[in-house]
Amino acid sequence: MVDLLFILVKIVVVFVALLLSVAYLTWLERKVLGHMQSRLGPHRVGINGLLQPIADGIKLFFKEDVIVTAADKVVYHLAPFIIVSTALLTIAVIPFGDAIKIFGHNILLRIADVNIGLLYIFALSSLGVYGIVLAGWSSNNKYALMGGLRSAAQMVSYELPLGLSTIGVLMQAESLSLSKIVQAQAAQGWFFLPQFIGFLIFFICAVAECNRTPFDLPEAEGELVAGFHIEYSSMKFALFFMAEYASVILMSALIVTLFFGGWLGPSFISCPAWCGPIWFGVKVFIFSFIFIWLRATFPRFRYDQLMKFGWKVLFPLSIINIAVTAVVMMR
Amino acid sequence: MAETRLNPQVRTETMILHMGPQHPSTHGVLRVDLELDGEVIQRAIPYLGHLHRGIEKLAENKTFHQVIPLTDRLDYLGPMVNNLGYALAVERLLGLQVPERSQVIRVIMAELTRIQSHLVWMGTHVLDIGAMSPIMYCFREREQILDIFEMVAGARMNPSYIRVGGVNGDLMSAARDKIAMFAETFPKHIKEYEDLLTNNPIWINRTKRVGTITAEEAIDLGTTGPTLRSCGYKWDLRKTNPYSGYETYQFDIILGKNGDVYDRYWVRIEEMKQSIDLIKQGLKKLKPGPIYADEAKVIPPIKEKVMTDIGALIHHFKIISEGFKVPEGEVYQAIETPRGELGFYIVSDGSSKPYRFKIKTPSFMNLMALDTLAKGRLLADIVAIIGSMDIVLGEIDK
Numbered sequence: 001m002v003d004l005l006f007i008l009v010k011i012v013v014v015f016v017a018l019l020l021s022v023a024y025l026t027w028l029e030r031k032v033l034g035h036m037q038s039r040l041g042p043h044r045v046g047i048n049g050l051l052q053p054i055a056d057g058i059k060l061f062f063k064e065d066v067i068v069t070a071a072d073k074v075v076y077h078l079a080p081f082i083i084v085s086t087a088l089l090t091i092a093v094i095p096f097g098d099a100i101k102i103f104g105h106n107i108l109l110r111i112a113d114v115n116i117g118l119l120y121i122f123a124l125s126s127l128g129v130y131g132i133v134l135a136g137w138s139s140n141n142k143y144a145l146m147g148g149l150r151s152a153a154q155m156v157s158y159e160l161p162l163g164l165s166t167i168g169v170l171m172q173a174e175s176l177s178l179s180k181i182v183q184a185q186a187a188q189g190w191f192f193l194p195q196f197i198g199f200l201i202f203f204i205c206a207v208a209e210c211n212r213t214p215f216d217l218p219e220a221e222g223e224l225v226a227g228f229h230i231e232y233s234s235m236k237f238a239l240f241f242m243a244e245y246a247s248v249i250l251m252s253a254l255i256v257t258l259f260f261g262g263w264l265g266p267s268f269i270s271c272p273a274w275c276g277p278i279w280f281g282v283k284v285f286i287f288s289f290i291f292i293w294l295r296a297t298f299p300r301f302r303y304d305q306l307m308k309f310g311w312k313v314l315f316p317l318s319i320i321n322i323a324v325t326a327v328v329m330m331r
Numbered sequence: 332m333a334e335t336r337l338n339p340q341v342r343t344e345t346m347i348l349h350m351g352p353q354h355p356s357t358h359g360v361l362r363v364d365l366e367l368d369g370e371v372i373q374r375a376i377p378y379l380g381h382l383h384r385g386i387e388k389l390a391e392n393k394t395f396h397q398v399i400p401l402t403d404r405l406d407y408l409g410p411m412v413n414n415l416g417y418a419l420a421v422e423r424l425l426g427l428q429v430p431e432r433s434q435v436i437r438v439i440m441a442e443l444t445r446i447q448s449h450l451v452w453m454g455t456h457v458l459d460i461g462a463m464s465p466i467m468y469c470f471r472e473r474e475q476i477l478d479i480f481e482m483v484a485g486a487r488m489n490p491s492y493i494r495v496g497g498v499n500g501d502l503m504s505a506a507r508d509k510i511a512m513f514a515e516t517f518p519k520h521i522k523e524y525e526d527l528l529t530n531n532p533i534w535i536n537r538t539k540r541v542g543t544i545t546a547e548e549a550i551d552l553g554t555t556g557p558t559l560r561s562c563g564y565k566w567d568l569r570k571t572n573p574y575s576g577y578e579t580y581q582f583d584i585i586l587g588k589n590g591d592v593y594d595r596y597w598v599r600i601e602e603m604k605q606s607i608d609l610i611k612q613g614l615k616k617l618k619p620g621p622i623y624a625d626e627a628k629v630i631p632p633i634k635e636k637v638m639t640d641i642g643a644l645i646h647h648f649k650i651i652s653e654g655f656k657v658p659e660g661e662v663y664q665a666i667e668t669p670r671g672e673l674g675f676y677i678v679s680d681g682s683s684k685p686y687r688f689k690i691k692t693p694s695f696m697n698l699m700a701l702d703t704l705a706k707g708r709l710l711a712d713i714v715a716i717i718g719s720m721d722i723v724l725g726e727i728d729k
Contacts, residue, residue: 038471
């Protein structure tokens, strides 16, 4: 009974923390982009615009929910929920700390320790594509349709190298469980050094999976205006928005877990177990920042170039990476 | 892409996509009907007229002096050059000789306009291709130029500064210092943009060998300005048909090689550097002197005299209310604006209003090449192509 209570508390705490960080990632993005572009970013609502995400949320909530007459109603309503729930559910298997003791109970700092954690994440992120494709198709808009088609092709092509680039890590850690992978890094050192190529491929694919610049083709505002979510307004639009930022955080969390030692701090600093979530948070923040930084710097790829890059560069490279890892480990 | 039809029994259709008039990348209110096969463009037909104000017809009912504000509103990113083109045309009809100082000021203003127009072009073009930062940097520098315009002419967007027979108000020393300072600092900023783009592989992929056009095609389609020069064709009216004393300045025509989007980008970047050089030369040439031509029939007397001398007051009233009379005849005067050849064709019947007023605008000519450039390219390319042509709908629709 007490265990169940602890799980419930953990779920609530984690999801509230995730949603808050999603909200404040939008603030961070606007602020960082602003300063990189010699502007100020939001600074009117609250100190330094800190209440801006809340104001935005309230505004979107009260906006009229325009429903396209020619849309396929069921799918149209379903799509934002698919994309946001698959994005948020991924957090369940991410470990953000080792076991700590509270009131004599040994508590693991993760919602679920699934032994196939990584597969679970890939399964969910593949499902997330449906959200985008269905949104694009059901809106009955040509721009949205093309955005949906592009994202279908993009996600499928980048999921492969994304998955393959982690295999090197799996071989070294000998487990699919994310907490085991972190523990293996405690013993062997962080994996981004031996798996540097894998890390690079994973990072590039992660950017593509989140539909972020320079891979933001599905919503390419230059040509497709807003792509797959062009016909969505009000809270449904906000859900797409949330899903995008949630996946930025989750992909950063995944990079940290797989390649940068998860909750582990640098080995020369000794810190009790409760430091874990702090280290984890700091690292996730750094990678989220890099996502934003990329957006301020790069132009967008073209559709065919994106495909070529995925299949002709990243895919062979990730296979070579596996082979090299295998050869090195055999010796 | 036609080979993708696996089963000949299945009927396939192309998709018509209406791009614009409200679209972030059509630079105003251009509407393009695209015929798409998947993402490949089969046809691109531009539809014009959403911003038509009838400037040519309006001008026929205004005195020659009153037409100047209309020319501001043609190409709203290069108002000074529009003024200049019009003023030169009327001056040729009148046979007016503009004083030296005024000519130098005109050149400086025209080159500043070129820079600010290219800055807006670059910001929006790069934004279309997906990089969102350069537009902010470009507008930061453009702001300085607009400040200079404000100091000189009192207005930022529509200054109506260059008048028939001279310029409206002298270039004060404060403005001159600001121009000199801008000329010093601006090259550093160009380097900033180039750091972000010129060698960026994504940028090169998106622009090289995209929207290619040969010099012959470019001439057949009537394109002008950087679009024509990017194919390597030597044509710059500042050199080939000099006006306002451009023949006394040292500069070369900047030429591209391949006529693709990247070369158009490169030509404009180099033109900005060259404009800075021309401005520096102009500042050196700036000698004290009158700014208006000495022609009492065209130029109203100075305000001080109007207030004190009855003859001057009558003279002023006559020129302002009735307008100055322009001798019978017709003239075509073309100048090199940031976008290319801007031509004013004016027929005068000897009255104070133009009998016929026709404008040949560079954006209109360049837009005609859209279909040729876009055919067979991907949807994402048309955005790059429209951006690279640097169209301004204000002067296309007139």
